[in-house]
Amino acid sequence: MTITRSPEELTVPRDPATLNRLLFVKLMPLLIAAYVLSFLDRTNIALAKHQLDVDLGISAAAYGLGAGLFFLTYALSEVPSNLIMHRVGARFWIARIMVTWGLISAAMAFVQGETSFYVLRLLLGIAEAGLFPGVMLYLTYWFGREQRARATGYFLLGVCFANIIGGPLGAALMQMDGLMGWHGWQWMFMLEGLPAVFFAYVVWKKLPDRPSKAPWLSPAEAEQIERQLASEAEEGAGHSGHSLKQCLTPQILLAIFVYFCHQITIYTVIFFLPGIIGKYGDLSVLQIGFLTSLPWLAAAAGAIVLPRFASTAQRARRILVSGLLTMALGLAIASQAGPVLSLLGFCLSALMFFVVQSIIFLYPASRLKGAALAGGLGFVNSCGLLGGFFGPSVMGMIEQSTGNAVNGLKFIAVVLVVAALAALRLRQGHERNSAKGGALNDAQRQSA
Template sequence: MTTQSAGPAGNALHRIATHKAMLRLIPLMCAIYFMSYLDRTNVSLAKARLAADLGISAAAYGLGAGIFFIGYALLEVPSNLVAHRVGPRRWIARIAVTWGALSVSMMFVQGEWSFYTIRVLLGIAEAGLFPALMYMVTMWFAPQDRSVAVGWIYTAPALALVIGNPLGGAFMQMDGFGGLHGWQWLFLLEGLPTIFVGVFLWFKLPEKPSDARWLSVDEARALEARAVPDAVHPGMFSQDWVAALKRPATVLIGLIYFLNQVAFVGLVFFTPAMIQQMHVQSPLMIGVLSSSVGIGFLLGVLVLPRIHRRVTNDCLYLGVLTAGLVVSAILFISTSVLSMQLLLFVATAFFAGGVLPLYWAIAMKRLHGIQAAAGLAFINTLGLIGGFVGPYLFGLAESASGHSASGLSVVVGASILGLILVPLLAKAIQSEGRAASVAEPLLNIEP
C-alpha cells in the first residue's frame, strides 16, 4: 500500500471513493443481474400455458427449467478466465446481448426438445456473469467492503422476483394480442430490454477505478491500492489453487450451498404453479402473489447480513438460519390456509435467500489470492448444479403427487441434509485454524 493511501487522510479519501463506487457502480451491476434473474425465472410464469399450448409436462418443465444451470456450471470457470483476459466490461456486455437474444427466441419454442435446447443455450450464454461481477468487486473494493457490495448485488434477484412476477403476469394477459400467446409476449418484452442494457453497459460500465470519470485520480488510486492485497499474485503456482479445491472447508461450504440451491431454486421456479393450484386463475394475480418469494428474499438479504456483523460464530449462525428454513417449509406442508401459505412463502424465502451472502462471507475469510479465484468458482459451480437438481426434483414430485406444493418436501429434505453438514464445516474450520496457528510462527522466522 502506498504512503498516500495510508493514514487518516488516506482512510478518509478511501471512504469517500468507496461511497461513490457504491452509488455509481453497484446500480449498474445490479441492473444486469436483475435482468439475468428476470430472464432465467420468467419461464415459471409460463409453465401452465406451455403445458396447455405445447404439451410440456411438469417433469419436462422441471428438466428444462433446471437444465439451464448445466451449461452455466460447466462454463463458469472458462468464462471467467475470458473476462479476466478481455476485461469484465466487454465480457459482461457480450453476455447480456447474447442471452437477451436467446431469451427472446424462447417465444419460438415448439415443444419439449426446442424448450430444452434454448434453455441450455441460455445457460451457456449467461455463464460467467456472476463470477465476472464478483471479479469486478475484487478490483474495486477493499476486503472489508466486499461483503456489503455483494449484499447489495443480491438485492437485484430479489427485486426481480418482487417486480418481475407481477410484470410478467401482466404480459401474460396479452394472450391473443397480435396473434401471439401471452407467454410469447412475456419472453419478447423481457428479453429485448436485456439487449439494450448490455449495449448501455458497453459504453457506461467503467472497467476499473482509473476508468471512472466520476472519480478523481487520487480517489481511483485509493480504491485500487486497497483492492490490491487480495489480487492474484504471479508467484502462486497451480498446486496452490488445486489445494483450495481439496480443503474440507471449501468442499463442505460448496455442498451446503448446493443443497440450499436445490431447495431455493426449486421453490422459485414452482411458486407460480403452487399459487395457481390455490385456485388463483388470473395471470396477473398469480404474478402478484408469487412475488411473496421475492419479498422474503429481499428482506433476508437486507436483514440477515447485518445481523451477521454482530455474530462471532459463523457456523452457529448458519445452523440457526438453516434450521429456520426447515421449520418454515414443514409449517407450509402442514397448513392449507391460503394466507398462512403466503406468509410461509415469505418466511421460507427469507431463510433460503437471505443466507446466501453468509456462504460467500465464510468462504472469503478463508480463501485468498489464486485460491479464492479457484475456490469461489468451485463453490458457485456446485450451487449451479443444485440449481439444476432442484427444479427437476420439484417436477418429479409434482408428477408423482399431482400437486406442485409437494415440492416443499424437497426443501425439507435438502435443508435437513445441509443442517447435518454444518457441524462438520465447523470442525473443518477449527482444524484449519489450528493448522494455520501452528504454521504462522514458522512463516515469521527470519532466514
Template sequence: MTTESGNDDASALHRLATRKAMAKLIPLMCAIYFMSFLDRTNVALAKTQLALDVGIDAAAYGLGAGIFFIGYALLEVPSNLAAHRFGPRLWIARIAVTWGVLSTLMMFVQGVWSFYVLRVLLGIAEAGLFPALMYMVTLWFAPKDRPVAVGWIYTAPALALVIGSPVGGALMQMNGLGGLHGWQWMFMLEGLPSVIVGVLLYFMLPDRPRDARWLSPAQAAVLEERAVIDAHGHPELTSADWIAALKRHSTVLIGLIYFLNQVAFVGLYFFAPAMIHQMNVTSPFVIGLLAGSVGIGFLLGVLILPRIHRRLDNDCVYLGWLTVGMLAGACAYIATHGPMARIVWLAVTSFFGGGVLPSYWAIAMKRLQGIQAAAGLAFINTLGLLGGFAGPYLFGMTETLSGRSDSGFTVILAASVLGLALVPLLAKAIRREEGAGSIGMPAPGIHH
C-alpha cells in the same frame, strides 16, 4: 505520528472512494443482474400455459428449468477467464446481449426439445455473469467491503422476483393479441430490454478504478491498492490451484451446503407460481403478484440477515440457525392449508433460503486468499449451479408423482435436513484449519 496521520488520510480517502464506487457501480451491476434473473425465471409464470399450448408437462418443465444451469456450470471458469482477458465491461455487455436475444427466442418454443435447447443455450449465454460481477467486486473493493457489495448485488434477483412476477403476469394477459400467446409476449417484451441494457453497459461500466472519470487519480489509486487479489496477476487457475483450494475441507463443505440450499431455493422460486395456481387462483396477474411473496422474503433476507451476521463471531452457529429457519418455514407451509397462510410461509422460507446467500460468500472469502480464493469460490459457485439444476428437476419429478406442485416442499425438507447435518462438520473443519494455522497471514496489502 506522521505515519499514523498519513494512514488516517489514506483510510479517509479510501472510504470516500469506496462510497463513490458503491454509488456508481452497484446500481449498474444490480440492473444487469436484475435483467438476467428476470429472463431466467420468467419461464415459471409460463409453466401452466406451456403445458396447455405446447405439451410441456411438469417433469419436462422441471428438467428444462434446471438444465439452464448445466451449460452455465460447464462454462463458469472459461467465461470468467474471458472476463479477465477482455475486461468485465465488454464481457458483461456481451453476455447481456446474447442472453437477451435467446430469451426473446423463447417465444418460438414449439415443444419439449426446442424448450430444452433454448434453455441450454440461455444458460451457456449467461455463463459467467455472476462470477464476472464478483470479479469486478475484487477489482474495486477491499476485502472488508466485499460482503456489503455482494449483499447489495443480491437485492437484484430478489427485486426481479418481487417486480418481475406481477409484470410477467400482466404480460401473460396479452394472450391472443396479435395472434400470440401471452407467454410469447412475455418472453419478447422481457428479453429485448436486456439487449438494450447490455449495449448501455458497454458505454457506462468502467473496468477498473483507473478507467473511471468520476474518480480522482488519488481515489482510483487507493481503491486499486486495497483491492489486492488481482494485483499480483496469475489469473489462470491451474490444477495445483484447484487441488490446494480443495484440500481445505471447509471449502468443500461450504460448497455442499450451498448446493443443498440451491436445490431447495431454486426449486422453490421456479415452482411458486404453479403452487399458487393450484390454490385455485386463475388470473395470471394475480398469480404473478402472489408469487412475488418469494421475492419479498428474499429481499428482506438479503437486506437484514447479512447485517446481523456482521455482529456475530460464530459463522457456523449463525448458518445453522438460518438453516433451521428455512426448515421451520417449510414445515409450517406443509402443516397449513389456508391460501394466505401459505403465501406467508412461502415468504418466510424464502427469507431464510435466499437471505443466507451473501453469508455463504462472506464465510468462504474469509478463509480463502489469492488464487486459492479464485479457485475455491469458482468451485463453490459451480456446486451451487448444479444444485440449481437438481432442484427444479426434483420438484418436477415430485409433482409428476403426486400431481401437486407444492409436493416440492418435501425436497426443501430433505435438502434443509442434509444441510443442517453438514454444519457441525463445517465447524469442525474450520476449527481444525485454524488450529493447524492453515489460514495463515493476510496477503500483503490487505487491510482488515
C-alpha cells in the same frame, strides 16, 4: 449537480466510509439492474408453465427437466467464463453475456415443443454463464471482507426485484394473448428478453474494470483500495492460494455442498411457487403473479438488513447456520399448512435466501487469489448451481407422481437441516491463519 474536487483534494484519499458509500452508489445500481434482467429471463417460464402445457403439450415432468437443463450448461460454462473475464475485464465480458442471453431469451418465443424447449434452455445456460461468479469476482476488486457480504447482499436484491416485478409484469404481458396471432407467453419472452441487449450498452459505457480505471476515483484512492485488497488476499490465501487445486480443499468442497443445498431451495421455489399458489383457489394469472411476489419482498428485506451483521467470521457463521434452519422451518410450514400459513411459510424461508447466499461466497473468496480466485468462484457456483437442476427436476417428478408439488418441500426442508449442520464446520481463510498464529505464539511462550 456534479461536485468537483480541487487538485489538492485529489491527492488525499477520502475517508474509508465516504469511499465505500461512493463505491456502492457508482457500482451497485448497474450490477443490480443486470441481475434483475438475468433473473427475469431465466425464470419467466414459471408463469408460462400452464400455458406451455396447454399450447404445446409440455408436461409437468418435461417442464421441470427443461427448467433444470439451463443449469447443466450454465454450470459447465462457469469456470471458463470467469477465467476469460479475469483476462479481458468485467466491462466487456458482462456486456457480452447480456447481449447473448437477451437474444436467446427472446428466441424462447419460438418454442414449438419439448425438443426446442430443451435446446433453448441449454443455450440460455451457456449464454448467461459467468454473470453471477463474474460479479462475485468483480466485487473482490472493490470491497474488503467487512463490506463484501453487504455488497453481495445488495447485488442479490436483483433476484428479489426480478421476482417482485416478474410476476405482475409477466402476467400483464401474457394478457397480450392473441395480439398479432401470438400467444401471451410468446410476447412475455420477447419483451423481457430484448431489454438485456440494450442494457449491455450501458454496462459497456459505465462499468469500470478496476479501481484504477474508474474516472470518479483519484489515483491515490484507487491505489489505496487495490493495495488494501491485495493485502487482505495475501492474509487469507497465504502462500498456496494461486493454484486451482485449492478449489478441491475440504473447506471449499464443504462450501459447495452448502451452496448446492441452498440452490435446490431457491430454484424449486422460483419455478414451482406460481403453480403451488395457483392451486390455492380460483385465482387469475394476475392474482397469482402478485401473490408470488410476496416472498420476494421478504427476501429483499432480508438482503438489505441482515448481511451487514456478518462483519466477523464468527457472526457470519452464526447467521449462515441460523439462516439455513430458518429456510427449512419455512418450507416445513409451507408443506403442511393451508393457503395463508403456507404463503407465510414461503415468506419466512425467503427472508433468509440471500442472507445465506451472500455469506457462502465469503469462504472461497477468503482462501483463493489471482486466477485461482476467478476459476474458484466459477467452480463453486457451477457445482452449487447443479442444485438448480436437481431441485426442479425432482419437484417435477414428485408433482407428476403424487399430483401435488408441495410434497417435495418436506424433502428439501430435510436437505437444508443437513446443510446447516455442515455449515458449522466452515472456516474463513484468515480464521485459519489467525489460529496458526495463535498456536505459534503459545508455543513460543512455552519454549521461553
